[in-house]
Amino acid sequence: MxxxxxxxxxxxxxxxxxxxxxxxxxxxxLANSIGSVLPSLSRPANSSRIFYGVMFDAGSxxxxxxxxxxxxxxxxxxxxxxxxxxSIKPGLSAYSDSPExxxxxxxxxxxxxxxxxxxxxxxRTPVVLRATAGLRLxxxxxxxxxxxxxxxxxxxxxxxxxxxSVSIMNGTNEGILAWVTVNFLTGHLNAQIKNxxxxxxxxxxxxxxxxxxxxxxTIESAPGPDYIARFDMFNSTYELYTHSYxxxxxxxxxxxxxxxxxxEGLEWRVFRSSCLPxxxxxxxxxxxxxxxxxxxxxGYAGYKLCYQEVLKVVKGIIHQPYELKDSxxxxxxxxxxxxxxxxxxxxxxxGGLLQVxxxxxxxxxxxxxxxxxxxxxxxxxxxxxxxxxxxxxxxxFKENTMLQLTKKVNNVEASWALGATFDHFRNxxxx
Numbered sequence: 347m348x349x350x351x352x353x354x355x356x357x358x359x360x361x362x363x364x365x366x367x368x369x370x371x372x373x374x375x376l377a378n379s380i381g382s383v384l385p386s387l388s389r390p391a392n393s394s395r396i397f398y399g400v401m402f403d404a405g406s407x408x409x410x411x412x413x414x415x416x417x418x419x420x421x422x423x424x425x426x427x428x429x430x431x432x433s434i435k436p437g438l439s440a441y442s443d444s445p446e447x448x449x450x451x452x453x454x455x456x457x458x459x460x461x462x463x464x465x466x467x468x469x470r471t472p473v474v475l476r477a478t479a480g481l482r483l484x485x486x487x488x489x490x491x492x493x494x495x496x497x498x499x500x501x502x503x504x505x506x507x508x509x510x511s512v513s514i515m516n517g518t519n520e521g522i523l524a525w526v527t528v529n530f531l532t533g534h535l536n537a538q539i540k541n542x543x544x545x546x547x548x549x550x551x552x553x554x555x556x557x558x559x560x561x562x563x564t565i566e567s568a569p570g571p572d573y574i575a576r577f578d579m580f581n582s583t584y585e586l587y588t589h590s591y592x593x594x595x596x597x598x599x600x601x602x603x604x605x606x607x608x609x610e611g612l613e614w615r616v617f618r619s620s621c622l623p624x625x626x627x628x629x630x631x632x633x634x635x636x637x638x639x640x641x642x643x644x645g646y647a648g649y650k651l652c653y654q655e656v657l658k659v660v661k662g663i664i665h666q667p668y669e670l671k672d673s674x675x676x677x678x679x680x681x682x683x684x685x686x687x688x689x690x691x692x693x694x695x696x697g698g699l700l701q702v703x704x705x706x707x708x709x710x711x712x713x714x715x716x717x718x719x720x721x722x723x724x725x726x727x728x729x730x731x732x733x734x735x736x737x738x739x740x741x742x743f744k745e746n747t748m749l750q751l752t753k754k755v756n757n758v759e760a761s762w763a764l765g766a767t768f769d770h771f772r773n774x775x776x777x
Contacts, residue, residue, distance in 0.1 A: 396427070398463045398471040400505065401767045402452065404496075406480030406550035406597060406633065408435040411455040412763055413462040430462045431759075437550070438496075439480035440634040442488045449495035456503050468504040474770050475500070476515040479551025482592055483633065489514065508770075515766070517590025521547065521554035522575055523765030525586065528677050531755040535582075546678040546741075546749070547761070548733070550597035550632070555667075555741060556588035557676070564668040573665070587667055594663065594740075596681040597632045599732050600725060602659040606637050618642050621652035621728035623716040628724070649713035649731060656732045657739060666742030678749045679760040685729050686751050688722050697752040703745035706734045 395418050403410040415428035434451050441447035452475070463471050475496055481489040497512045525545045529535050534542045544557030559565055564587055568574055575586045593602065601607045604617035616627070616638045624647050627640035641647060683697065689708045692698035709730035712719045719726045737743045752760050 396467070398467055399767060399771065400459045400463070400471060400473040401763055401770070402455065402473070402475035402496075403761075403763050404438050404475055404477035404481065406437045406439055406478065406483070406552075406595060408433045408437050409451050409455065410434075410763075411458050412767070413459050414767065415462070428462075430458060432458045436631070436634075437480040438477065438492050439484055439489075439551075440631070441492065442484055442634045445488075445491040445495045447495075448492040449499040452496050452499040453502075456499065456505075459503075459505065463505075465504075469506060471505050472508050472770070473500055473503065473505040473511060474508065474766075475512045476766055477513070478515055478520060479517070479549055479590075479592055479595055479598070480633065481514050482517065483551050483598065515762075517552055517554065517592060518572065518575060518588055519766075520552075520762045521545065521556035521588040521590055522577070522586060523762040523769060524554065524760070525556040525588070525765075526768075527758070527762065527765040528755055528760055531758050532677075543750075544676040545760075546676050546682060548678070548681040548736075549595045550681070551595040552590050552592045552598070553594045553596075553736065554588070554590045556586055557667075558584060559587050559667070559669055561669045567668045569665050589665065591664060594659070594736070596685075596729055596732065599656065599659050599736075600630075600728060601632065601637075603655050603728060603732065604637070604639060606639075612637055616640055619652070619655060619728065620645060620647045621655055621713070621725075621731060623647065623720050623724055626720070626724045630725075647713070647716065647727075649710040649727070652713050652727055652731045653735060656728070656735045659732065660735050660740040664736065664740035666740075670741060670743055670747070676747070676749050677755070677760060678751055679753060681729070682733060682749070683751050683753055685726070685733060688726055689719075689730055692751050697750070697754075700749050700751055701745065702734075702737045702743045702747045702749065705730060705737065706745065709734045 397416050397418070399414045399416065401412045401414070403412070410431065410433040413430040417427045432455060434455060438448045438451065456473070459471075459473065460468070477489075477493070481492065493512050493514070500507045500511055524547050528545050529542050532543060542558045544555070547554040565574055565585060568587060573587060573589045575588050577584055593607075598607070603621060604619050606617045609615065609617070612635060618640050620642055622639065622641040624641040624643055627638070630637050630639050683692075686692045686700065686705070687694040689712060691700060691704055691708055709727070712730050713727040716727055723729070738745070754760060758764060
């Protein structure tokens, strides 16, 4: 692929639109609402000037569809005219014992694509699904059964189904593609700019850290070759420190903190934690399983005890890179952003700049006044304490490290999805 074409494709992705809105939609609600949520195209469909792409993000807590409308301009510079986004909860992994529901979920979301993409363009519009930690955590045979149902739904659809259109994304690629997206959108991949930003992504099943080291010792002291990734872009070679920790996403960390990871006898066991309100008891579901959870009615609760519980989920598992002290500004998104909003640290529309100590301070307040924050989420103490522990005792950030909490960068979703779309378009040579 010519360098000029790859630059054009990166520019086309730089002008993308919607964020990963927190749409909690049931299948029936989605069916009823498709007509009302779809935007009208800003230009009439013209097959010689407009083309489309459909990307499914199959995460551990939900399945999302991105329908992109691209325009080829007179100067041969394509631009992104529109993005349609919708999501369904729970994620595909919740249907590990009913894989046909995975196909049903995708068929429902494909209706969004049919409504957005003109009928004449269906046959030339590629559909792609990439699954993340939710499916990585499943036994291989169950994950493949779910993917087979998705593949069937794609094959039945009127869209173009490329080779390898349905797969589980490698955790390292997840971090790299998010890093490429954020650094491109912030202008840090310009050849004249030597500084870049790091990314911290906290999903439900896994968490990723990716940054460009300034010190050779950071590369040399990495635990293994799977912590380092090299790739070429803009006539430059980048050597990144990047790693994905499967099982250290926010929801998987809840399970581990509760001692429920891989537990049996779920129908009669109650999993207790000092991170939960004393009088709290309820059911909680993740990955297709339901757990009985509660606080400790006759025990103690609060930040100190909670921190001891979550520390065992982090210590000895998360590697501390040699250089994090004064290296990069880090962009943090997904559950980092969501929980900061829930805890009142940042505005849900604007995001904001926080120090690591801000998470610690608010975690203490939430944990020591659980009844006040219980209406927001009974898990807020556990989640905020885990994030604090992950940043401090896990990755080894200083308390004064600045984090840019964001959902979007220049109106583009801060995640791996756009990077994955670019990567796929490059492979398909759509231009």
